Amino acid sequence: MWTLTWIIWIPLFCSLGFCEAQQRPVFACGGNITGLSGLIGSQGYPGVYPPNTKCVWRITVPQGNVVSLTFRALDLENAALCRYDHVDVYDGFINGQRLGRFCGTARPGALISSSNRMQVVMVSDANTAGSGFLAAYAAVRPNARGKRYCGGLLDKPSGTLMTPNWPERDYPPGVTCSWHIIAPEHQIIELKFEKFDVERDNYCRYDHMAVYNSMESSDAHRIGKFCGDSPPAPIYSDGSHLFVQFVSDLSLTADGFIGHYAFKPKNFTIAGSPPPVISAIPTTSAPIALTYSEDLCKQKCRRSGTIESHYCSSNFVLTGTLFSAAMREHNVLATFSITSVYKEGNLAIQQAGKSMSTKVLILCKKCPLVRRGPNYIIMGHVDEQGQGVVSPHNFVMAYKTKKQRELAVLNNVRC
Template identity: 65%
Template sequence: MPPAAPRPPLLPLLPLLLLLAAGARPAAPPHRPTFTCGGVVSGESGFIGSEGFPGVYPPNSKCTWKITVPEGKVVVLSFRYLDLESDNLCRYDFVDIYNGHANGQRIGRFCGTVKPGALVSNSNKMLVQMTSDANTAGSGFIAKFSAAEPHERGDQYCGGRLEKPSGSFQTPNWPERDYPAGVTCSWHIVAPKNQLIELKFEKFDVERDNYCRYDYVAVFNGGEINDAKRIGKYCGDSPPAPILSERNELLIQFLSDLSLTADGFIGHYKFRPKKLPTTTVLPTTTTVPATSIVKPTAALCQQRCKRSGTLESNYCSSNFVITGTVITAITRAGSLHATISIINVYKEGNLAIQQAGKSMSAKIIVVCKQCPLIRRGLNYIIMGQVEEDGRGKVFPNSFVMSFKTKNSKILNALKNKTC
């Protein structure tokens, strides 16, 4: 695992951020604005910040900001600084961004110190809500909002609600030039209640990173960004396998950071009946929905549960090799669905890895819940295969063992060898 990026120092940024927030010229004397818990703000542009910024934000609070820009325009929100308690699922302290002022679609949830790209509403209203629990850690956030023209082809903004039976979507500037830096696009595809959505990417080129931390496409079952419903997170130059929704809604999020860009992508979708005729065969490349349940065969799970081979003999035959801590373990239909907080990645394959702040996690399924046996809170070396939706799959003959620090040396050696 590459070393985590150092947290950006707060103090050198504060004079400039506070000057900007106050609308002062650089040459003017410093003026420190007062940020309160939420509020109603409007205009062409302005700043919002967590209560007491740049001091530590208070515990057990929920602050809501309602932003309105002139009619006919959309809201663009750019985080200038972000420092909230880090958690791979953003469960404790976080900032939520919504379209509109009430009951709007959630655009994103953020925590830690990694700033998202520009966030764009689908109307002239946006709601920002920051929540903290009893234990706070950090200086909070400061963000600028501004008004922009609604998205058009070739402009840097994108996304929207798609309700036609079939259609396409693409990154800004496609195909004339690279997508711009610092944008977030969300396409919400909604089919009739009795239909599903089939999604395919025709061309795909998004900045490559082993963990898709910088630029990426994420696809979710349902209408909001929710880690539990995420089907996959994608980057690089290989199109994801075709995706079939679990129900009648899909959300596609594209995010680019403020550095490297690439060609981008074009994707196509179409609605299809929920129940296929018995004569119809699903394409073999259709992605299994992330929330589906793997039903093990009785014969497979009646095999004797005994680890075979060694670290060396199993390394090359496995799609992925990681070390990590089991943080959740839920039994479903005879299989164990687990979330692993990753210590290190030695072989990634197509395993979908979630990055939040400095933490990384992955979802795996132990097909036979007690073979191999893993327990919540313990550390393991896990080798296995990867489903098309990016989840790890562990069979009775997969290699799993308790992880000790002394194992790192041999794993590092295996990482550098050619299979």
């Protein structure tokens, strides 16, 4: 009786559509994917993914839509910075902005592209562990709102942008959100933040929000990079586009932010003054010296100008402690342990854990005169090898706490 019941029950169960093992899709290594929605998965999912592979999925949805990708399962070898097995998600195809790199078992929030294309790349090394990933893609409208999504195209006269899960809980790890705000041709964009709480770091290397005066992320057009729990000062575009990008890594998270934008006429001013973020600072007229000369070092050593007047004319601006100084015949090779970077340029910065340092060549060993121990504000130029160079014309002074706010304001200036 028991045997008969069991034999009859199995076919009935499968005939009702519940025999999932017989209907599970077979996932190959990459491919070109089209359609309104569907699933992609690592090769052989949910079995252990193969070693030494690189699989590329190119997802295209109909024009006029963007791609939303949601991970339903993630189980890859876990490592710091996901340097072994990982899944990369890109906005678009070739040379697209990377939206995130993922490994381990912590699933990111929904990822959304800025166009109708998205690329997913999975890489495994010789040692594999886990069942890989399963993700669902869907075509959504660019202005789709809702707590599952973040980013998109914003072209209404005013609106709001917020991190995923706001305000109920912290934003998720491993997510990238990109908002492209487009105003009419003869208007600019005002962006204000009501609340702001993003993982704090002196250099905003981990979770951060960056704002660009362009249609995409571009270092040449970056207005500022923000983190911590203090809302940025109001931000103003210098044209009809702003690109706002929020990135969270795979570790700590926080409340996130809510911001509001509005279109303004180009001649818009605050209390009769130009918008502070896009106002340029006069540059110093002192010549730039990158090599030693006897005449240069014979000049009387006297600091001229102010932090403000030197900021835009300097390639790099940082605060740091003089850690070591190698004395040479005419100059000093100084190593600074960095406290904060306000302007980096192409300066070569060494990093060990969370400690950062840089080498700066002081062309004239007695001007500016620095000694080991104190904390300094250092402004200078960068040579072709990425080394900082400071001449008597540059601005160097002992750091004082009251200067922190002044430097923070300058950090939002577009030179």
